[in-house]
Amino acid sequence: MVNWQGLINEYTELLPVNENTPRLSLHEGDTPLIRLDTLSEKFEAELYAKVEGVNPTGSFKDRGMVMAVAKAKEAGAHTVICASTGNTSASAAAYASRAGLNTIVVIPEGKIALGKLAQAMMYGAKIVSIEGNFDEALRIVRGIAEKREDITLVNSVNPYRLEGQKTAAFEVVDALGKAPDYLTIPVGNAGNISAYWKGFKEYDEKYACGLPKIYGFQAEGSAAIVRDEIIPQPETIATAIRIGNPASWALAVAARDESGGAIEAVTDEEILEAYELLAGTEGIFAEPGSNASVAGMLRSLRSGRIEKGSTVVTVLTGNGLKDPETAIDQIIQKPKVLPNDEKQIIEYIESISQD
Numbered sequence: 499m500v501n502w503q504g505l506i507n508e509y510t511e512l513l514p515v516n517e518n519t520p521r522l523s524l525h526e527g528d529t530p531l532i533r534l535d536t537l538s539e540k541f542e543a544e545l546y547a548k549v550e551g552v553n554p555t556g557s558f559k560d561r562g563m564v565m566a567v568a569k570a571k572e573a574g575a576h577t578v579i580c581a582s583t584g585n586t587s588a589s590a591a592a593y594a595s596r597a598g599l600n601t602i603v604v605i606p607e608g609k610i611a612l613g614k615l616a617q618a619m620m621y622g623a624k625i626v627s628i629e630g631n632f633d634e635a636l637r638i639v640r641g642i643a644e645k646r647e648d649i650t651l652v653n654s655v656n657p658y659r660l661e662g663q664k665t666a667a668f669e670v671v672d673a674l675g676k677a678p679d680y681l682t683i684p685v686g687n688a689g690n691i692s693a694y695w696k697g698f699k700e701y702d703e704k705y706a707c708g709l710p711k712i713y714g715f716q717a718e719g720s721a722a723i724v725r726d727e728i729i730p731q732p733e734t735i736a737t738a739i740r741i742g743n744p745a746s747w748a749l750a751v752a753a754r755d756e757s758g759g760a761i762e763a764v765t766d767e768e769i770l771e772a773y774e775l776l777a778g779t780e781g782i783f784a785e786p787g788s789n790a791s792v793a794g795m796l797r798s799l800r801s802g803r804i805e806k807g808s809t810v811v812t813v814l815t816g817n818g819l820k821d822p823e824t825a826i827d828q829i830i831q832k833p834k835v836l837p838n839d840e841k842q843i844i845e846y847i848e849s850i851s852q853d
């Protein structure tokens with residue numbers, strides 16, 4: 499068996515790398531495309547999840563970060579900087595640590611999931627937690643990186659991020675043997691939707707594999723692109739996509755329009771319903787933000803907007819374990835606490851094993 503060599507080695511020809519680019523890797527990419535058996539049967543469609551939560555730091559960000567950090571090192575930077583709702587900071591810190599670079603992250607205080615904060619801390623990032631939101635943090639780090647040549651911005655406005663992230667589209671096509679009819683994807687800062695579209699277009703030019711319709715989903719309280727206006731105080735339970743002024747706005751609109759797709763809003767209730775349904779019926783635990791795409795897919799299937807018989811790939815951007823607090827707070831089925839009394843415990847287990 500030949501071991502997967504990471505994105506830079508596996509896709510050298512399709513990425514902007516040269517002999518001076520460090521072959522940085524934590525074994526990112528090569529994520530599973532899992533058929534959603536129960537939901538496919540229910541909706542009479544071929545439904546698949548691209549499970550990005552199995553990447554090294556538990557989110558799709560690793561695909562972009564391996565490229566952005568490798569290129570930063572190649573260019574001689576000593577520090578990478580980013581604003582983040584959590585996952586970007588975890589990924590930047592991991593890859594920078596591996597590449598021997600420093601990381602500075604700016605995050606919105608109290609609005610990042612616990613697992614993501616733990617990751618950034620463990621990987622040794624210097625963390626600045628501000629009272630403002632992601633959009634304000636991004637404005638600040640962009641300003642710093644513009645002034646300092648030795649500090650590289652690794653948010654998705656860094657073009658190498660999208661280059662790395664486009665590889666997920668290659669993997670989807672390779673797994674299916676063609677492009678799906680639809681791709682549903684959460685939209686936050688709008689980098690990933692843009693990267694997928696770029697990847698599908700490049701692969702189609704090379705292999706004539708077809709193109710999907712891209713359906714992006716924002717959380718209702720942060721649905722700037724849907725409403726076509728900046729949202730100064732975005733809100734949603736899905737903190738990963740709590741963004742009111744997406745940096746790749748224009749690229750996302752182009753992906754939507756060129757593909758004949760749509761960008762719509764889903765409510766927090768719809769996100770939580772999908773979150774629980776996906777874990778409870780398919781055995782896949784993805785974080786709330788990721789489930790914006792599942793919520794959108796389910797709604798489109800129910801309304802008939804995605805037709806029966808379609809092949810749909812839904813992108814699960816991050817691992818559910820990143821946000822244990824939301825899982826524990828939101829799920830109605832709580833652990834049953836019993837005294838350490840064997841008889842009582844056995845009686846209780848027998849009573850629940852009837853169902």
Ligand code: F0G
Binds near residue numbers: 585586654685691815
């Ligand atoms: N899903 C998850 C789990 C995310 O962490 C993000 C973005 C998105 C979806 C949206 O992707 O920004 O490319 O449209 N998280 C960023 C961060 C903003 O800082 O971790 P996007």
